[in-house]
Each structure stands twice: as structure tokens, then as C-alpha cells.
Amino acid sequence: MDLLAEDAVGVFDERIRLNPFDVDAHRRKSFFLEGLARLPEAAAAAAAGLEVAPEDEYLLDLQGRVLHRLGRKDDAVARWKEALRVNPKNAVLKRYVEWLDPSVKPFELPYVEDANTLLAAVRGREKENPENDPSVVVLDKGVVRVNTDGTYSSFTQKIVKILSNQGVKQNSSYFAGSFFAAEQAFEWRTARVWRADGSVEEAQVQSGSPMVRWPKLEPGDAIEVQHRVDQLRQTFFGDYFGDSWMFSDRVPVVRSEWTVICPAEKDLAVHVKNMPEGKGEPAVSKSGDGKWTVRTWSLSDLPKIRMEPGMPNPAETHPVVEVSTYRDWNQFATWWWNLIKKQFTVDDGMRAKVAELVKGKETRLDKVRAIYDFVVTDIQYQAWEFGVHGYKPYAATAIFNRKWGDCKDKAILIRTMLDVVGIEAFPVLIYAAQGRSEEDMTLPQIGKFNHCIAWVPDADGKGTGMFLDGTAQYNSLHSVPAMDRGARVLIVKPDGAEVVQIPWNTPEEFAFVQEYDVALDGSGAATLDGKARFTGDFSVMARSLFSVEGKRPLVLQGMLGQSFGKHSIVETRFPDLADIGSPEVEVGLKFRVDGLGVVEGGRMSVPVKFIQFGVLQQFGRVAATEKREHDLVLMNPMAFTERAVVRVPEGWKVASVPGDRSIETPFGRFVVKAKAEGDAVSFERTTALTAHRLETEDYAAFRDMVAKATNALTEKIVLERAAAPEAAPAEGAPPEGGGKA
Structure with a gap:
């Protein structure tokens, strides 16, 4: 029997000699020797295997078992703890170790x-x-x-x-x-x-x-x-x-x-x-x-x-x-800066590209714009949120050469490329959100951020600071995304940190303006010729929605159909949407609506319609309850302006127009102006949200404004048929009622 056992051990030894990295051979040898009760040799065989594979949970467990049988309890528990570190799901082993060692009994x-x-x-x-x-x-x-x-x-x-x-x-x-x-x-x-x-x-x-x-x-x-x-x-x-x-x-x-x-x-x-x-x-x-x-x-x-x-x-x-x-944000910022400072790398290819981008750019702001436009359009955004690279960006040269990166990669690249032309910039940690609550930055915690952008302290040579979001593919340099607005952020510098707040946008910086000339005919059909101007994040929406030229008519049909019903597009006029230099996108359009006005007998009702994004309907849902216990977190400040000149068709005249009204509050305004002038009606309506948050004491006024604004959407211009002009008497005919019988 001993000879057979030695032969078997010899087979394992030969396997290991031929392939020292044969972990299975090490396992089998140790297990076989344990079965023969040759415990010191079994422990040594397991140790030899662990030199090859130090995190092999089976060898760790096996060696622990052998050491325990040898009476070396502390060494056995140490090996089993290591096995549990490698595979913490081994519940049976975990319970056994807890029973053996009071120091690892559940703390709870x-x-x-x-x-x-x-x-x-x-x-x-x-x-x-x-x-x-x-x-x-x-x-x-x-x-x-x-x-x-x-x-x-x-x-x-x-x-x-x-x-x-x-x-x-x-x-x-x-x-x-x-x-x-x-x-x-x-x-x-x-x-x-x-x-x-x-x-x-x-x-x-x-x-x-x-x-x-x-x-x-x-x-x-x-x-x-x-x-x-x-x-x-x-x-x-x-x-x-x-x-x-x-x-x-x-x-x-x-x-x-x-x-x-x-x-x-x-x-x-x-x-x-x-x-x-x-x-x-x-x-x-x-x-x-x-x-x-x-x-x-x-x-x-x-x-x-x-x-x-x-x-x-x-x-x-x-x-x-x-x-x-962390005792303060400076301690955290120092740690993070030391993690990322070696990533600001530059090579000849990047220098050449920066020189190409700023060639002919005379002002500091133009140089910033050129580099920003390159990063947001030419460097593809791909989120990477796992492991160390969930917090540590790749080297700027790697990001530049492979042409993709996540938010912190893009922030690092903006900082590095601006540095090439002598413009200072720093990475910024931020929590990006739509509908922003108050952010408490009292205590430094890593979990308070989900996004990274860049800060340029002096973008124009006049001390004007600018936040740049490298992931904002369709935002101009002057249009910080709505999800960044109002955030309390951490600017990370070599010597520490600075907590600041990104300013909220004004309503005019996040606006949608429509202007149409409406040529109405006697059947109620109309041709509308005008333009729609998208500003701020509305311009981002427009650049995204209309980015594929062949799909533009289909997208427009969907937008127009929701407000105007059956229609046909006659003409559209689009700018170069790839140019993100302007915070505005203006789209010209001409379209025909079959039944804008509704004729009933001698009257025609004409609703003053425009493209709607359903913002008032959203406000109506949050204003459904009579009272609130909590403040109401609104959207970013925004404005909608709608203007139209409605041409009255021949044979009709204006009977009534919507009444003027004006509501001004600390959180918004709603203004309607309508006026009949000759054969036309001029109409203008402005709805603006001027605050991002509503306190509970203002909620009743907010409900009132939403209700009045919603009701105003249904008001109409009313026309009536004009009386036919009296026919002139024929030449030589006696006057009416005159002459002899």
C-alpha cells in the first residue's frame, strides 16, 4: 500500500515538475497526503501551491484544515480568514471560523x-x-x-x-x-x-x-x-x-x-x-x-x-x-489632486492640434471657444464608472488620441489643452440634476458628486469666469447645461478647494420664442409663415432633434401635429446645426393648417395656437393639491414667448379678441396682449418661470397663475361675416320707394 501511495505522490510530483504552475496538481497532492494522515507533508504541499497561486481559495481552505488537525489553531484560522477574503460567500466556513475565533464573531x-x-x-x-x-x-x-x-x-x-x-x-x-x-x-x-x-x-x-x-x-x-x-x-x-x-x-x-x-x-x-x-x-x-x-x-x-x-x-x-x-474639503481636494495631477500629459500631436485650433484666434475667449468646441464635438462621451477610473481620469494624451472619454476625462482634457495656450483651468466636481434641491456641503463626502466639469477663472482676459461642461455636446460655450445650473460645486486646485455655486440662468437664457404671420382664409384654413427660436437648453434640444437632416420633416410633423392637428409643411429653413458657437438656434418654417378656424354659421372661432412643450400641463399636475407641506422644486427658470399676426380673410371682420391680462409674481409672470387693427389681429403671450423653487407661502399664488395661464390657452379670436355692401342703384332708376304706381 505504501508503495502505491508513493507512486501516486510521484505522479503528482512529475506533473508539477513538468508544469510548476499546475495548481490542480498541487491541490490533489496536498489532499492525497492529508488522506494518508501525512499532515506536515500535506501542509507543505499546500504551501508550495500557494506560492504559485496565493489566492486559490481551495488551497487556502485545505491548508487551514491541515494546520487545524496539526493543532495549530491560530495559523489555521489565519488561513481560513484569507480564504474568506478571497471568497466571502463561503457561509459554512465563515460560521466555523466565527465559532473557533471569538474575535471574528459578528460585531453586531x-x-x-x-x-x-x-x-x-x-x-x-x-x-x-x-x-x-x-x-x-x-x-x-x-x-x-x-x-x-x-x-x-x-x-x-x-x-x-x-x-x-x-x-x-x-x-x-x-x-x-x-x-x-x-x-x-x-x-x-x-x-x-x-x-x-x-x-x-x-x-x-x-x-x-x-x-x-x-x-x-x-x-x-x-x-x-x-x-x-x-x-x-x-x-x-x-x-x-x-x-x-x-x-x-x-x-x-x-x-x-x-x-x-x-x-x-x-x-x-x-x-x-x-x-x-x-x-x-x-x-x-x-x-x-x-x-x-x-x-x-x-x-x-x-x-x-x-x-x-x-x-x-x-x-x-x-x-x-x-x-x-475628511476634516474639510481641502483635505479631500489635496487627495484627489494628487490622484489626477500626473494625468495632465501633453504630446506633440496635442500641441499641433491646439495650434491648429487657435490659429487666427486673436482673443482669449475665441481660443477658449475653439478648444471647448473641439472637446465637446470631436471627443466622444462614454461613461466609465467602475473601479479606480470611476474617480481617476485617464491621461490627457490617451483621451486625445483615442477620441473618447467620460466627464472627468473631458474636464482633464479641457484643462490640459487650455494650459498649452497659457489659459488656466481647473477640474470641478458637481452633482448634476434636473430639479435641484438645496445642497449641504458642510461635510466633505465623496458621494456628494456624480459629475465633473471645468472652471476657467479668466476666460476673456477681463476676469470673467466660465464653467465648461465637456459632455454638453450641443451646448454653446455660453450655455451651461440646465443640469449644472444652481449646483454647489467643488473647484479642485493644487493648493486646496473652493466651494462655489454655479449661477442660475435667467428665463431669457432658457427660452422658446415663436413668431408667425397667419394668413387665414374664409374656410378656416390658414398658412403660417414664421420662425421658432430656441435658446439655451432649448437650443440643445433643437440641435439634437434635428441633427439628422433627413428626419427633420418627420420631427417637425410630430411637434406641429400635437398643437395644430392636420397640417402640411411647405418650407423649412435650418441653420448649420453643427455650429454650436451660438446659444440660439433659429428655425424658419412655413406650413398649412387645414382647420385652424372653425366656421359655424356666420362666425369663425380661431384659437391662437403655437408649438407647446407641455410645461403648463406639468405645472398643473404639481399644483393639483390645494395645500402643500413642503416647498416646490421647479424647473430651471425659462420663458415662452408667442407672437402672431392673424390676417382676417376677405368678407370677415373681428368680433372679439382675447382680453389683455398681466400676472406678475416673485416666481413667474404671465402676460397676454391682443389688439385688432384693420384687417389683422396682433397677439402676444409670454409665460415665464423666474424662480427655480417655490416656498409654501407662495403656493396659492402659483396655483392661481397656473390656472389662469392654462385657461388662457383655450381663448380664441372670434370673427364674424361682414355685411355685404349695398348695391348702388342703376343709372336712371327711381329712388327706392319713389315713382308712381
């Missing part, structure tokens, strides 16, 4: 609460539900332990009691949040249903998946989840840690609690907002050995946050605690 165990006890306090709540709440959050608890190197473990326990059928629908599934599988491990601790009759039913969960679908629920049931996320290795942010906790929900909350456990020697900056008086300071304690500082914030009996359309971001309205290991 002292914080787990008994659901049965908590649910007893809300028993019968589904029967005493005066506001018909769909559910109530019995417990929303988070515990996070931060390690010295910035890695962390985060535990959540949440218990929700279902109060109604609506609550059953809203809680049919539970999502525990996203995680990055390459760097984080997710694990369910518990997912179960507490039935109204006291029984408990476990839900089926899939290892590694943060989603659970519940068995059929009924009012009176409760759901409980416990789950944990572990950061497995330090990220390129180094020892940085940042996180936040929101305490309220759209349903009542019995208790919400957040605990942060941090090494005693690690500085942790804290910022609280919207917290009830006296609740902003945490309960602070030390671990038994003094190595950890424990901070806990707890709020009880929180009323529900009533959801409203257009309400501010929850981070603005909910009680929130934020923590960060």
Missing part, C-alpha cells in the same frame, strides 16, 4: 433586538389606523464598524408592520441596497415574516443577492430583515470613510437608530441636520478595552413624511446624520 450581535418584543408594542395597530397608513416602521437600525484602514462592516435590522392592503403591495419585496461584489460581501442574517397569529415564516433568499420577495402577506403581518455588508479590502480612497443615515420615512417610524463604531484614535467629523431639539448629539461610549468609540443617535415616534410631487430631496427634509473622516 450585541445590537440585534428581539422582534417579538418590539412587535408586541404595536399589536393591533392595523385596527387603530385613523390615517390609513399602509405600514409602520417598528425598527430601522443601522450599525457600522469602521476599521483603521477605512474598511468597514455595516449591519441593518429593519422591522415593518403591514397595516393595510396598500401596505401589502408596497412591501411585496425588499431591496437591501447595492454593493460592489469585487470589493464587498453581502450576507443575509435573517429575512422572515412574523404572522399576525404569532407564527414565523422564513423567506427564501439567494446568497449574494440583496433582493428578497416575501411570501403572501396580509394586514397584521410584519416583515423583518437583518443583513450585513463587509468592505473586503481598502479602496484607492485609502483610509477614508464616509456615510449618512436618514431617520424618517413616508410612513410613521416607531424608532430609528444609527450606531457608528470607530477606532478611538481615528478622527470622525460629524454633521447633523433637521434633528429634533436636543437629539443632535449622540450617546457616546467606549468599548471595554478602550480601543473603540461608539456613537449612537436614536429618534422615536417619528411622524410620516407626506410625499408631494416636486418636493425637495429627502436629504433636505429628513433628519440626517453625516460622518466623514
Whole structure:
């Protein structure tokens, strides 16, 4: 038998001699020797294999098992920990290591609460539900332990009691949040249903998946989840840690609690907002050995946050605690600048291109425009949000030569190319959004940004600063995208950071103007000849919609058809849409509408129609409720101006025109002017939103303006047939009523 065993070992040795990188041979040799109880040799064979493949989870597990059999418990646990780092989904091994080594037992165990006890306090709540709440959050608890190197473990326990059928629908599934599988491990601790009759039913969960679908629920049931996320290795942010906790929900909350456990020697900056008086300071304690500082914030009996359309971001309205290991934005900016400073590379090809772009450009602003236009049009935008390149741009030369990059790549390229001609620029971190809430930049956290642009402190030689968004393919130099407007941003410089706000646009900078001469005939058909002028982000929309020349008639037909119904396009006049130098796009068009006016007997009703984008209809939806609890976050300031001269057809005259009106408020204006002059009616209507946000005390006035503006869209010019002129008597005929019988 011994000879056969030696022969078998010899076979493995020969395989390894022929191919030292044959990991399978190393595994089999170690496993075979373990089976022969030749444990020191098995451990040595596993160690030899790990020299070839140091992260082979099977060899790590095997070596740990052999070392444990040899009585070397600490060495075995160390190997198993490494195996779990490589594959954190090995639940069986994880439980065994926790049992062997008290130091790796779940840190959250002292914080787990008994659901049965908590649910007893809300028993019968589904029967005493005066506001018909769909559910109530019995417990929303988070515990996070931060390690010295910035890695962390985060535990959540949440218990929700279902109060109604609506609550059953809203809680049919539970999502525990996203995680990055390459760097984080997710694990369910518990997912179960507490039935109204006291029984408990476990839900089926899939290892590694943060989603659970519940068995059929009924009012009176409760759901409980416990789950944990572990950061497995330090990220390129180094020892940085940042996180936040929101305490309220759209349903009542019995208790919400957040605990942060941090090494005693690690500085942790804290910022609280919207917290009830006296609740902003945490309960602070030390671990038994003094190595950890424990901070806990707890709020009880929180009323529900009533959801409203257009309400501010929850981070603005909910009680929130934020923590960060960065003490200020300068510390963060220094770290990020050191990460990106080597990416400002230049080669001969880039220098030649810059020289070509600025040739003949005499002013500083023209040079900035030439480089900006090149980056936004010739460098293709491709988002790249994974790994280190989610935060670190590629080298400027690589971006330039391959002709594509994401937002930070384009910002870096703008900065580098401007530097070639001696114009200073810096990257800017920003949270791009449509409909912007107030942004709190008190505490430095990396998660407060999702976009990167550039800042030129002096774009024209006169000290005029400009923000340049390299992803804005159709925006002119003078037209910052609406998603960037109003943002509080971080300008990153070699010596630190500067927090500033991008100015909001004026309504005139985001405007749509239409002017038509309307030739009406007696049947109600009309020919409209005029122009539509798109400014700011409307010009971006026009350049995008009409970018394919062959599809322009089809796009126009869709726009005109929604407002005018059956029509035919006679003529269109488009500028060079590839030229983004101007913040405006003016489109000339002439079209025929079959039934603009409606003839009924001796009268004709003529609605004054224009292309509409449905903005008033959107305002009408958010203004549907009589009162609001929260401010209303609106769109960017914008303006719509509509002018028409309606030619009255022969044989008709003006009976009435829409009445003049003017509404001026701190947040908008609505003006209508109409006047009959001879055989024509001149009409002008302006609707402008002058504010990006509406305070609750202005909501009633806003509703009134929206209602009046919406009603005005239906007003009409009314014509009536003119009396036929009296015929002149024939020559020599006696006057009417005269002569003899």
C-alpha cells in the first residue's frame, strides 16, 4: 500500500515538475497526503501551491484544515480568514471560523433586538389606523464598524408592520441596497415574516443577492430583515470613510437608530441636520478595552413624511446624520489632486492640434471657444464608472488620441489643452440634476458628486469666469447645461478647494420664442409663415432633434401635429446645426393648417395656437393639491414667448379678441396682449418661470397663475361675416320707394 501511495505522490510530483504552475496538481497532492494522515507533508504541499497561486481559495481552505488537525489553531484560522477574503460567500466556513475565533464573531450581535418584543408594542395597530397608513416602521437600525484602514462592516435590522392592503403591495419585496461584489460581501442574517397569529415564516433568499420577495402577506403581518455588508479590502480612497443615515420615512417610524463604531484614535467629523431639539448629539461610549468609540443617535415616534410631487430631496427634509473622516474639503481636494495631477500629459500631436485650433484666434475667449468646441464635438462621451477610473481620469494624451472619454476625462482634457495656450483651468466636481434641491456641503463626502466639469477663472482676459461642461455636446460655450445650473460645486486646485455655486440662468437664457404671420382664409384654413427660436437648453434640444437632416420633416410633423392637428409643411429653413458657437438656434418654417378656424354659421372661432412643450400641463399636475407641506422644486427658470399676426380673410371682420391680462409674481409672470387693427389681429403671450423653487407661502399664488395661464390657452379670436355692401342703384332708376304706381 505504501508503495502505491508513493507512486501516486510521484505522479503528482512529475506533473508539477513538468508544469510548476499546475495548481490542480498541487491541490490533489496536498489532499492525497492529508488522506494518508501525512499532515506536515500535506501542509507543505499546500504551501508550495500557494506560492504559485496565493489566492486559490481551495488551497487556502485545505491548508487551514491541515494546520487545524496539526493543532495549530491560530495559523489555521489565519488561513481560513484569507480564504474568506478571497471568497466571502463561503457561509459554512465563515460560521466555523466565527465559532473557533471569538474575535471574528459578528460585531453586531450585541445590537440585534428581539422582534417579538418590539412587535408586541404595536399589536393591533392595523385596527387603530385613523390615517390609513399602509405600514409602520417598528425598527430601522443601522450599525457600522469602521476599521483603521477605512474598511468597514455595516449591519441593518429593519422591522415593518403591514397595516393595510396598500401596505401589502408596497412591501411585496425588499431591496437591501447595492454593493460592489469585487470589493464587498453581502450576507443575509435573517429575512422572515412574523404572522399576525404569532407564527414565523422564513423567506427564501439567494446568497449574494440583496433582493428578497416575501411570501403572501396580509394586514397584521410584519416583515423583518437583518443583513450585513463587509468592505473586503481598502479602496484607492485609502483610509477614508464616509456615510449618512436618514431617520424618517413616508410612513410613521416607531424608532430609528444609527450606531457608528470607530477606532478611538481615528478622527470622525460629524454633521447633523433637521434633528429634533436636543437629539443632535449622540450617546457616546467606549468599548471595554478602550480601543473603540461608539456613537449612537436614536429618534422615536417619528411622524410620516407626506410625499408631494416636486418636493425637495429627502436629504433636505429628513433628519440626517453625516460622518466623514475628511476634516474639510481641502483635505479631500489635496487627495484627489494628487490622484489626477500626473494625468495632465501633453504630446506633440496635442500641441499641433491646439495650434491648429487657435490659429487666427486673436482673443482669449475665441481660443477658449475653439478648444471647448473641439472637446465637446470631436471627443466622444462614454461613461466609465467602475473601479479606480470611476474617480481617476485617464491621461490627457490617451483621451486625445483615442477620441473618447467620460466627464472627468473631458474636464482633464479641457484643462490640459487650455494650459498649452497659457489659459488656466481647473477640474470641478458637481452633482448634476434636473430639479435641484438645496445642497449641504458642510461635510466633505465623496458621494456628494456624480459629475465633473471645468472652471476657467479668466476666460476673456477681463476676469470673467466660465464653467465648461465637456459632455454638453450641443451646448454653446455660453450655455451651461440646465443640469449644472444652481449646483454647489467643488473647484479642485493644487493648493486646496473652493466651494462655489454655479449661477442660475435667467428665463431669457432658457427660452422658446415663436413668431408667425397667419394668413387665414374664409374656410378656416390658414398658412403660417414664421420662425421658432430656441435658446439655451432649448437650443440643445433643437440641435439634437434635428441633427439628422433627413428626419427633420418627420420631427417637425410630430411637434406641429400635437398643437395644430392636420397640417402640411411647405418650407423649412435650418441653420448649420453643427455650429454650436451660438446659444440660439433659429428655425424658419412655413406650413398649412387645414382647420385652424372653425366656421359655424356666420362666425369663425380661431384659437391662437403655437408649438407647446407641455410645461403648463406639468405645472398643473404639481399644483393639483390645494395645500402643500413642503416647498416646490421647479424647473430651471425659462420663458415662452408667442407672437402672431392673424390676417382676417376677405368678407370677415373681428368680433372679439382675447382680453389683455398681466400676472406678475416673485416666481413667474404671465402676460397676454391682443389688439385688432384693420384687417389683422396682433397677439402676444409670454409665460415665464423666474424662480427655480417655490416656498409654501407662495403656493396659492402659483396655483392661481397656473390656472389662469392654462385657461388662457383655450381663448380664441372670434370673427364674424361682414355685411355685404349695398348695391348702388342703376343709372336712371327711381329712388327706392319713389315713382308712381
